[in-house]
Amino acid sequence: MQWIPEYKGDVPRVERFNFLSRFTHWGHTVTFLLCLFTGLALFLDSADWLAAIFGGFHGAGLVHRIAAVAMTIVVAIFVVGNFKVLIAWIKDILRFGLNDIIFIMKFPFEFLGFKVKIPPQTKFNGGEKGNSMLTPTAVIFLILSGYIMWFPAIFPAGLVRLAYPIHDISMVLATFMVCMHGYLGSFHPGSGESFWGMWKGTVREDWAEHHHKTWYDETYGDKASGE
Amino acid sequence: MARMTNLYDVSKCTACRGCQVACKDWNQLPAVIEPFTGNYQTHESTNGDTYTIIKFMEHEDPVDGIQWNFLKFNCMHCFDPACMDVCPQEAITQTEWGAVIKDYDKCIGCQYCTYACPFEIPKYRKREDIVTKCTLCYERVEEGLEPACARTCPTGALTFGERDQLLQVAEERVKFLRANGFPRATIYGKLELGGLNKLFVLTDTPDKFELPIDPKVPGQITFWQDWIQPYFGWLIPVALAGSAVSFVTTRILANKNGDHTEGGHE
Structure with missing residues (x-):
């Protein structure tokens, strides 16, 4: 059984994500998962077995904080170093339209493996646009509420109390999205090349045209501005 | 076992702070020296090494003029402690006679209890990464002794015993105070938050002692x-x-x- 499609280097390929995007994506993956598992040790009402991996609850707390700072730095690197890409990403999310709605309506069928006809998508399809809105929002809330809980003495008590439910809600939403994103970006047969897009940076040209026709045409096809 | 509690009678307290010293002594807590802030109060509030403090409060009453109030402030040992509910480590437990105590080996210093407490009494002790508070000297009480603070009180403002009996004492004292120049005298801790395992006889309304009139566990x-x-x-x-x-x-x-062939979209 095939887990993810084979990487083909001998066919025409087009760039999907630049180095900094990929570096920060995977940096965020590692730090987010570290924060998640160390945090779950507390959220799951004292999961001793989970805390034991990190050397007990004090150890898990330390790893949680170190990973959280690293995650903040990774996010900052992306925002500062890749500002143009960030703006392009936001602009793409704002193009949310009819084709994206059709995508989201039909997606549950494709999710289970049925063949469906999907209208042309921009760089990020309807589902990816949803993920692009929800996950970063949740992560921003996680970071803000996390620092408030870390340094409660310098914040008003009401804000510290509000940080607990916000941290938990954001964690659950972000983790929900990360589970789906992790699966859809790898083992889901429909995702095809998208894993290589984030791992190596390029995707097969024919895949790009088939899956993200609008993006492909505007960037590499007939409608490219000729950079 | 019947609930055992401290009754603190403000009208008998001289703010000598013997209880504060006795508490430090019994619990082997180092001195914490805070800067002078304009009144006799030694600490802004309880802290990681100070389980009990005497608060000094001044206010101007339109009829009676300047009022100077004292209050021994420490853990209220609630019947239904919010700190115990939120603790992710279940480090906080309640003895059968009503003391709310912490197992510091389990505490991980997350400070959820500090912010769940309607009085914000548990405090973080940085050097050990734990949150501490008054224990109602449960280890003394279980050996048949009184809490250190109650034992040392020279004026009888602090008494320790069964809550039901102390409640009667408190009610009579309030009656006496009301008839003798303190018309707003009241009991605190009888019904607040469903009952506190700590009783106060106040000479005025609770807000004059910086106590919330109707304490509530924060909605968040x-x-x-x-x-x-x-x-x-x-x-x-x-x-x-x-x-x-x-x-x-x-x-x-x-x-x-x-x-x-690969179908669909990612």
């Missing part, structure tokens, strides 16, 4: 603890189960159709 804490934490996490297993189902069905359908 109950919302988080009663709703978010127990009922929201299921979204994560749903995502994992959905992915697992899809992993199987996509491959079954692909085999059925004899279709090896």
Whole structure:
């Protein structure tokens, strides 16, 4: 059984994500998962077995904080170093339209493996646009509420109390999205090349045209501005 | 076992702070020296090494003029302690006679209890990364002694005993005070938060002693603890189960159709 499609280097390929995007994506993956598992040790009402991996609850707390700072730095690197890409990403999310709605309506069928006809998508399809809105929002809330809980003495008590439910809600939403994103970006047969897009940076040209026709045409096809 | 409690009678307190010293002495807590802030109060509030303080409060009464109030301030040992509910490590427990105590080996210093407490009494002790508070000297009480603070009180402002009996004493004292120049004298701790295992006889309304008149566990804490934490996490297993189902069905359908080209979209 095939887990993810084979990487083909001998066919025409087009760039999907630049180095900094990929570096920060995977940096965020590692730090987010570290924060998640160390945090779950507390959220799951004292999961001793989970805390034991990190050397007990004090150890898990330390790893949680170190990973959280690293995650903040990774996010900052992306925002500062890749500002143009960030703006392009936001602009793409704002193009949310009819084709994206059709995508989201039909997606549950494709999710289970049925063949469906999907209208042309921009760089990020309807589902990816949803993920692009929800996950970063949740992560921003996680970071803000996390620092408030870390340094409660310098914040008003009401804000510290509000940080607990916000941290938990954001964690659950972000983790929900990360589970789906992790699966859809790898083992889901429909995702095809998208894993290589984030791992190596390029995707097969024919895949790009088939899956993200609008993006492909505007960037590499007939409608490219000729950079 | 009947509830055992401290009764603190403000009208008998001279603010000598003997209880503060006795508490430090028994619990072997180092001195914490805070800068002078304009009154006799030694510490802004309880802290990681100070379980009990005497608060000094001044206010101007339109009839009686300047009033100077004292209050021994420390853990109230609530009947239904919010700190115990939120503690993710279950480090906080309640003895059968009503003391709310902490197991410092289990405490991880997350400070959830500090912010769940309606009085913000538990405090963080940085050097050990734990949160500490008054224990009602449970280890003394269980050996048949009184708490250190009650034992040392020279004026009889602090007494220790069974709560039911002390409540009667308190009610009589309040009656006496009301008839003798303190018309607003009241008991605190009888009904507040469903009952506190700590009784106060106050010579004035609780707000004059910086005590909340109707203390409540903060809404954000109950919302988080009663709703978010127990009922929201299921979204994560749903995502994992959905992915697992899809992993199987996509491959079954692909085999059925004899279709090896990659379908759909990511």
